Amino acid sequence: MARITDARVVVSSPGRNYVTLVVETSDGLVGVGDATLNGRELAVASYLRDHLCPLLTGRDPARIEDTWQYLYKGAYWRRGPVTMTAIAAVDVALWDIKGKVAGLPVYQLLGGAARDGVMVYGHADGRDVPELLDRFAEYLDQGYKAVRIQAAVPGLAKTYGVAPRDGLMYEPANSNLPDEGSWESSAYLDFAPSVFEAVRDRFGFGVHLLHDVHHRLTPIEAARLGKDLEPFRPFWIEDATPAEDQSAFRTIRAHTTTPLAVGEVLNSIWDVQTLITERLIDYVRTSVSHTGGISHLRKLYSLAELYGVRSGAHGAGDLSPIAHAAALHLDLAIPNFGIQEYMGHRDPAGEVFRTSYTFDDGHMHPADLPGIGVEFDEAAAGRFPYEPRYLPVNRRLDGTVHDW
């Protein structure tokens, strides 16, 4: 029987910070997992390094479920982003190893492909509506069938989801103190429908439109937004209210047929149990990296399947290419797949993470290499040392801290 001989954590910053777990076995195989929790990276790195890695050495890498239960129940302390991201990294690394032992891509171990490819959505943003329309057209040219649309709200200095200038990411992380966004729900609510209207007027109804509210509205405000957007038939509105308040979705649901998505900040099946079993949402956004790995997310998706809720996994660029590959394997295999977010990764991430997944006509495929299909170049990672970064905080115009 093979044994785990080493488990180590690599924190690097090829373009942005990533935490990577590397697991080695006595038969010479290497598995990798993503443990990146944007803005709180070192907490997970420590959880792994100081608490989980010492428990992994000597274990049988084939026993994925046993290891998951051992780490989860053995901690005594339950759930939470740090714990669930750390366990996820171990879980994905062990699935990677199992695939390499079997000589099969992970999606084959999960039951095989349930579809030919995984529909992904990209991000179009604009400092005004004309700029958004231009960027939207670029996504259509690339073959995307679904695009998220975000435009700067007039009167607000900075809007979530919109890069402040060319070449910057829309969440300009600061190394000293967090950047500060600005917000006023009334201005946003008056403006948002006109963005959808402009996109539908120009591009018609043959493409899916998504939109992220990023936790900013009250339930009744979210209900109003949902109603106002109905004529433009959004694929979903995401995180309309702060995600941790599951019962808020009862109010939204009672007023609108606009599909609802939530869950990227949630970390376990128990965090979304009410949302799913009361059919309060249409898409669940939990990700492989932040929700305990393939083993746990697969159970969550099975629960969702019973209630007609589909997957719509978080796939922002702060999840590493390992996370994206793992997501594609699961997306391909589950019956209730909905859509997968794909923001992509900027160079030099490609020097550190050699991926094999493919994009064609708006759909992705994890490719057929054994395991997860991402090679992690540790030496290259060493050239990009960790840089402390914070996500922005958000304030209303009167200075009150608001959800970012």
Ligand code: GCO
């Ligand atoms: C999304 C997101 C993200 C988050 C980011 C935080 O893609 O839907 O909301 O971009 O803001 O992942 O780290």
Ligand code: MG
């Ligand atoms: Mg989001």
